[in-house]
Amino acid sequence: xxxxxxxxxxxxxxxxxxxxxxxxxxxxxxxxxxxxxxxxxxxxxxxxxxxxxxxxxxxxxxxxxxxxxxxx
Amino acid sequence: xxxxxxxxxxxxxxxxxxxxxxxxxxxxxxxxxxxxxxxxxxxxxxxxxxxxxxxxxxxxxxxxxxxxxxxxxxxxxxxxxxxxxxxxxxxxxxxxxxxxxxxxxxxxxxxxxxxxxxxxxxxxxxxxxxxxxxxxxxxxxxxxxxxxxxxxxxxxxxxxxxxxxxxxxxxxxxxxxxxxxxxxxxxxxxxxxxxxxxxxxxxxxxxxxxxxxxxxxxxxxxxxxxxxxxxxxxxxxxxxxxxxxxxxxxxxxxxxxxxxxxxxxxxxxxxxxxxxxxxxxxxxxxxxxxxxxxxxxxxxxxxxxxxxxxxxxxxxxxxxxxxxxxxxxxxxxxxxxxxxxxxxxxxxxxxxxxxxxxxxxxxxxxxxxxxxxxxxxxxxxxxxxxxxxxxxxxxxxxxxxxxxxxxx
Numbered sequence: 001x002x003x004x005x006x007x008x009x010x011x012x013x014x015x016x017x018x019x020x021x022x023x024x025x026x027x028x029x030x031x032x033x034x035x036x037x038x039x040x041x042x043x044x045x046x047x048x049x050x051x052x053x054x055x056x057x058x059x060x061x062x063x064x065x066x067x068x069x070x071x072x
Numbered sequence: 073x074x075x076x077x078x079x080x081x082x083x084x085x086x087x088x089x090x091x092x093x094x095x096x097x098x099x100x101x102x103x104x105x106x107x108x109x110x111x112x113x114x115x116x117x118x119x120x121x122x123x124x125x126x127x128x129x130x131x132x133x134x135x136x137x138x139x140x141x142x143x144x145x146x147x148x149x150x151x152x153x154x155x156x157x158x159x160x161x162x163x164x165x166x167x168x169x170x171x172x173x174x175x176x177x178x179x180x181x182x183x184x185x186x187x188x189x190x191x192x193x194x195x196x197x198x199x200x201x202x203x204x205x206x207x208x209x210x211x212x213x214x215x216x217x218x219x220x221x222x223x224x225x226x227x228x229x230x231x232x233x234x235x236x237x238x239x240x241x242x243x244x245x246x247x248x249x250x251x252x253x254x255x256x257x258x259x260x261x262x263x264x265x266x267x268x269x270x271x272x273x274x275x276x277x278x279x280x281x282x283x284x285x286x287x288x289x290x291x292x293x294x295x296x297x298x299x300x301x302x303x304x305x306x307x308x309x310x311x312x313x314x315x316x317x318x319x320x321x322x323x324x325x326x327x328x329x330x331x332x333x334x335x336x337x338x339x340x341x342x343x344x345x346x347x348x349x350x351x352x353x354x355x356x357x358x359x360x361x362x363x364x365x366x367x368x369x370x371x372x373x374x375x376x377x378x379x380x381x382x383x384x385x386x387x388x389x390x391x392x393x394x395x396x397x398x399x400x401x402x403x404x405x406x407x408x409x410x411x412x413x414x415x416x417x418x419x420x421x422x423x424x425x426x427x428x429x430x431x432x433x434x435x436x437x438x439x440x441x442x443x444x445x446x447x448x449x450x451x452x453x454x455x456x457x458x459x460x461x462x463x464x465x466x467x468x469x470x471x472x473x474x475x476x477x478x479x480x
Contacts, residue, residue: 016175017174017175017178017425017426017428018175018178018179018182018186018430019428019430019432020185020186020187020433023186023187023188024187024433025417027187031187031188032186032187032188034183034186034188035179035183036179036182036183037178037179037182037183037185037186038179056417056418059418060417060418062135062136062423062424062425062426062428063136063425063426064136
């Protein structure tokens with residue numbers, strides 16, 4: 001895991017199970033819809049300092065609704 | 073060696089814990105399986121066999137695989153006990169249904185459990201905890217911490233959120249316990265009848281007099297327009313009430329007990345002013361204690377390979393989240409309570425997959441507030457009975473201590 005690499009974040013709102021884990025560990029990148037709890041992506045191109053949080057969010061997501069890829 | 077079809081004691085789930093050595097560790101037999109036999113069959117209460125999954129990666133794979141169903145009405149589903157088979161297992165609400173219906177229902181009821189809403193509740197929960205501690209200090213020790221703090225706090229919180237009068241707590245508290253502890257179908261059915269009629273009456277009240285709470289919103293936004301059946305709403309309310317206080321109460325008691333027996337960890341919690349540390353400490357307490365030790369129950373609806381074993385359709389699966397959280401390949405020195413553990417947030421104490429506990433943020437917040445306040449406000453807190461005299465409850469869904477006598 002390279003902590004300073006930039007990542008591209010994608011979310012699949014159809015898969016999202018409203019667990020809130022992503023908004024809990026990476027609030028600068030993810031939030032939740034107030035009514036349905038479904039993920040709302042705030043920042044598809046987060047700053048490198050957020051990479052570790054975003055990777056944790058991806059790993060914790062119980063519905064596998066977050067995809068990360070290397071940002072060119 | 074125990075083989076799959078042996079009807080020996082070693083093959084019965086759940087095997088006993090070694091309470092005299094370390095009550096907080098999972099049973100030795102399950103830890104042996106994690107090392108030697110990670111996907112293997114055990115016999116359960118109704119005489120049937122189920123696969124027991126012990127490794128972290130295998131367990132997470134099962135819980136995110138749609139070829140496993142969480143629906144207890146599916147043939148071969150390994151139900152927890154007779155009480156669940158008679159009552160909660162017959163619900164058609166979020167705990168017991170698969171997608172797409174699961175997500176539809178979850179999105180109707182989750183708004184009071186989001187990160188934002190739970191954070192808004194924090195000052196309210198803090199004031200409740202302060203009030204309870206004020207009362208403890210005014211009364212003086214010894215007291216039973218289960219009865220004075222562990223049960224009342226989560227009960228007050230879930231009552232407030234759901235819109236259930238707290239003054240009715242004894243009525244449903246007794247029945248919820250009876251429901252979960254029932255040993256026969258008749259006992260379970262009787263406790264269930266009472267608690268369901270209670271919610272029937274409460275829903276009628278909310279139809280006439282809506283208030284600012286989850287139940288009123290579900291009645292007016294979902295049930296009356298026809299998105300959610302009345303029968304299902306009655307059962308969902310029961311689930312939220314039972315799940316909302318029982319598991320959290322058990323965890324408050326057991327986490328306090330373990331800190332009373334681990335002086336270094338306790339000192340760190342007592343002296344810390346860092347909310348991030350308290351948050352990590354609470355996550356580690358969830359990982360280490362693994363109180364939801366009956367595991368996550370599923371049934372295969374297709375043939376699936378897990379950890380080198382073939383699981384066939386209609387075969388039951390018990391995913392042991394408490395044993396997964398002791399997997400050394402993920403958590404180094406997993407048998408040790410380490411409040412600074414860097415990856416402890418990855419624990420599966422609340423399950424994994426779409427059925428992960430919707431109340432996890434709320435439960436974690438309640439535990440954080442308690443441990444940030446209790447040790448500072450009552451620095452002399454100590455057990456008022458020897459550890460050997462405590463009674464642990466192993467038989468139910470949750471591992472917990474029956475009473476927790478403390479003084480200061």
